[in-house]
Amino acid sequence: MRPFPRLHLITDTRPGREPLAVVAAALKVAGSGLAVQVRVEDGATDREAYELAARVRALCAEARATCLVNDRLHIALAVGADGGHVGALDLPVEAARRVLGPRAILGATAREPATAKAAVDGGASYLGVGPAYATTTKDGLPPPIGVEGIAAVAGAVGVPVIAIAGVTAERIPELRAAGAYGVAVIGALSAAPDPYRATEALRDALR
Numbered sequence: 689m690r691p692f693p694r695l696h697l698i699t700d701t702r703p704g705r706e707p708l709a710v711v712a713a714a715l716k717v718a719g720s721g722l723a724v725q726v727r728v729e730d731g732a733t734d735r736e737a738y739e740l741a742a743r744v745r746a747l748c749a750e751a752r753a754t755c756l757v758n759d760r761l762h763i764a765l766a767v768g769a770d771g772g773h774v775g776a777l778d779l780p781v782e783a784a785r786r787v788l789g790p791r792a793i794l795g796a797t798a799r800e801p802a803t804a805k806a807a808v809d810g811g812a813s814y815l816g817v818g819p820a821y822a823t824t825t826k827d828g829l830p831p832p833i834g835v836e837g838i839a840a841v842a843g844a845v846g847v848p849v850i851a852i853a854g855v856t857a858e859r860i861p862e863l864r865a866a867g868a869y870g871v872a873v874i875g876a877l878s879a880a881p882d883p884y885r886a887t888e889a890l891r892d893a894l895r
């Protein structure tokens with residue numbers, strides 16, 4: 689079985705972004721060390737989400753990389769993704785596990801130890817933990833929990849903790865020192881002038 693990826697790229701489907709080009713560049717560099725999470729804007733139709741997910745799934749399969757789908761687990765199943773990710777406004781973790789089945793990868797968002805433990809008890813196989821730092825990519829988030837918050841969750845659970853929000857290559861050493869297994873990024877790759885080189889920097893920082 690492949691080791692669980694330490695670098696998670698979440699797609700950016702906002703206007704002007706090029707999610708498939710960024711995914712292709714990142715896969716060239718990180719290959720099976722990458723998980724790509726297909727995340728679309730709330731207003732996207734299921735058809736749009738499905739079409740993006742199917743293309744990402746095909747690219748990931750070619751590179752032997754992991755493909756996850758955010759929120760819309762029926763789309764994860766429909767494209768044959770490796771799993772999905774849910775948060776507080778999505779299906780409860782236990783229900784998500786029932787939908788995806790016992791072998792799928794299931795990520796859950798957790799911001800503090802109690803919800804992290806509950807998510808693991810419910811069947812989460814990894815946790816997305818943040819916001820680690822401030823970010824402009826997503827609105828409505830609580831204040832950053834910092835490396836201390838990451839450490840609190842990582843110390844409370846036995847599954848991989850993937851730190852999210854405002855993550856850059858420069859911040860990876862302190863996140864790893866706090867107990868993060870890996871990181872999830874949107875802007876660090878999607879807004880990079882050269883996503884190929886930006887992936888190299890993230891990959892090298894995670895080694």
Ligand SMILES: Cc1ncc(COP(=O)(O)OP(=O)(O)O)c(N)n1
Nearest residue numbers: 758774775776797816817850852872
């Ligand atoms: C790895 C990872 N961590 C956290 C999230 C956030 O999920 P959620 O809280 O459900 O918010 P949306 O992404 O659905 O807006 C994530 N997607 N991935």
Ligand SMILES: Cc1nc(C(=O)O)sc1CCOP(=O)(O)O
Nearest residue numbers: 818819823825853854873874875
């Ligand atoms: C989708 C998402 N969820 C977050 C959370 O903390 O739950 S932060 C986030 C966006 C992260 O984007 P960037 O890497 O550009 O900061």
Ligand SMILES: [Mg+2]
Nearest residue numbers: 759774775778
């Ligand atoms: Mg969600």
